[in-house]
Amino acid sequence: MTTRPRAGERPRTGPRTRRDTRPFLERHRGAVVAAVIIAVVVAVSGFVFIQATAPAYACSSIFNPPEAATPSGWPQPDRGKTHVNPGTFLTYDFCPPASGPHNTT
16 A cells, blocks of 8 residues: 655655664563563462472371270370471471471461
């Protein structure tokens, strides 16, 4: 489609050749900011998910008492009641643990 030139203008003979000479980051600032925000949200979400699903402790074996347990339950050895810093990974002799080091929270 050819348009009429205005008074005093020459008609165009081809496509426009004007290029945007601004630097890449200046031309695409909005897209770059959006990509950085999305990357940060994904990274934080991944970190929170991994921390939330990580086990707080592990056990060497599962405690299975015999069927004829006493009325007060089946005794386990006393492993103490010391506190450890939150986030410390603990390994107990039996699961579920009845005593031993534990987080303060």
